[in-house]
Amino acid sequence: MTTIRTICCLGAGYVGGPTMSVIADRCPDIQVHVVDINERRIAAWNDDDLVKLPVYEPGLAEVVGRARGRNLHFSTDVNAAIAMADMVFLSVNTPTKTRGIGAGQASDLRWIELCARQVAEHAQGHTIVVEKSTLPVRTAETVQAILGSNTQGRSFVVLSNPEFLAEGTAIADLEQPDRVLIGGEDAAAREALASVYGRWVPRERILFTNLWSSELSKLTANAYLAQRISSINSIAALCEATGADVNEVARAIGSDSRIGSKFLKSGPGYGGSCFQKDILNLVYLCRHYRLETVARYWESVVEINTWQQERIAQLVVSRLFGTVTGKRLAVLGFAFKANTNDTRETPAIRICQALLEEGARLAIHDPKVDPDTIASDLGCASSDADGGWQFCPEVAAAAAGADALIILTEWDAYASLDWAALAMVMRHPAWLFDARGLADLEAARAAGLKVWRVGLGDPSLVLAA
Ligand code: NAD
Ligand code: UGA
Secondary structure, eight states: OOOOOEEEEEOOSTTHHHHHHHHHHHOTTSEEEEEOSOHHHHHHHTOSSGGGOSSOOTTHHHHHHHHBTTTEEEESOHHHHHHHOSEEEEOOOOOBOOSSTTTTTSBOOHHHHHHHHHHHHHOOSEEEEEEOSOOOTTHHHHHHHHHHTOOTTOEEEEEEOOOOOOTTSHHHHHHSOSOEEEEOSOHHHHHHHHHHHTTTSOGGGEEEEOHHHHHHHHHHHHHHHHHHHHHHHHHHHHHHHHTOBHHHHHHHHHTSTTTOSTTOOOOSOOOSSSHHHHHHHHHHHHHHTTOHHHHHHHHHHHHHHHHHHHHHHHHHHHHTTTOOTTOEEEEEOOSSSTTOOOOTTOHHHHHHHHHHHTTOEEEEEOSSOOHHHHHHHHTSOOOSSTTOEEEOSSHHHHHTTOSEEEEOSOOGGGGGOOHHHHHHHSOSSOEEEESSSOSOHHHHHHTTOEEEETTBOOHHHHHHO
């Protein structure tokens, strides 16, 4: 078996940074070099102040604090790190292509290809190359072809080892994964990688498959998770129309052990950097293999997600007498989920843009997202004109003079807001639109607010109908 003494990871992003930090923490005898071409990102990973790490994840600062400088190193010297490594992880971005063949659906693999070329040029001796990024099935063939084109006495093995961590729970997911998936045919390489994880992951949770199954399992896992969210959101709309309550329906169906209770929370649609891009990639692959009906099936998951966000923006406008021009609306939460500062594909973008388009004045609050990120996501600088937005560091300041509060991220703090105090500073009739279903609706109603909650129909209306 190959003994792994030095690991290199190309890409110090949301996946590379936390994953390598946990490996270094759990394997003090392995030197782990995380490298990136983005100098600012690497500088932030090296910042003495652990609060300034480029990724916010509960528990991450502690892990980095234990390992950094001992056997965890962040640097921009990509070539040197490759040359030292027995094992190289490719953990770079694989966004959706924006131009050319497959634009809007296929993955842009230019960074993966560049990395493979860099590894081919600088690796020494025998190197195990591990695909950590989420990739279309059969990408390993390309990586292998590039590595094999000019070996000059060196040798390479390619493995697939997709990452299943979710943002906000990355450290817990890495420390206690449901499973670690290793795809590849080379027994020695598989065992070498398994022995790294084996330091803290029980052996029965390390699954081996062929390369293609491993690559495809990652896309499939994300597609299944996203499908559950679109399914419950479609039922939420039906609940609102019929007087049912989606939380009750979710509990009823989730108690069936065949369905299970997780990922049944209705909300403003899924966000995050991966669900949309991975499903679109799956759709593209299906079309590539001439499976049009299968492609359309998965495409509908994305359609429901977009529809849910448009529906929420429209119902806010319609409840506010059909116009929000010049009205102040407080938006609570901009991150795509709680406990992260990540806003990639956050539902808040589409919902806020639709309200800005209607002329609303948005007062946006989020405990972790900074105003520069919001400006770049919304495509406009902050302004106090109609159709403009401002950042408010406090919920009370956002609520002052607002006609509505719209909860878009499930931050804990929004579950225990002081509704009496907020209602006092709002303009009446004032609304609470709870797209995450976490607010204390009774308290909000008692404070004089009108209330809409995702997936909550009004049973009395139905009886009267
Ligand atoms: P990211 O954009 O946060 O990080 C990628 C990093 O790679 C960037 O910092 C970029 O500068 C760097 N990079 C690009 N080319 C490079 C090169 N040639 N050499 C060195 N560094 C280079 O992306 P991410 O969120 O970490 O995602 C990475 C991959 O993991 C994607 O395929 C994604 O689908 C997958 N994934 C992401 C998550 C998640 O929660 N974000 C979870 C599981 C899997
Ligand atoms: C997701 C997967 O959960 C990870 O397993 C995967 O590794 C990752 O994508 C990836 O490949 O990038 P992540 O996007 O970080 O992780 O976060 P999730 O917890 O899955 O949430 C995604 C979105 O779905 C969020 O907007 C969240 O609010 C929403 N969601 C989630 C719901 O609306 N309802 C739910 O019941 C669960």
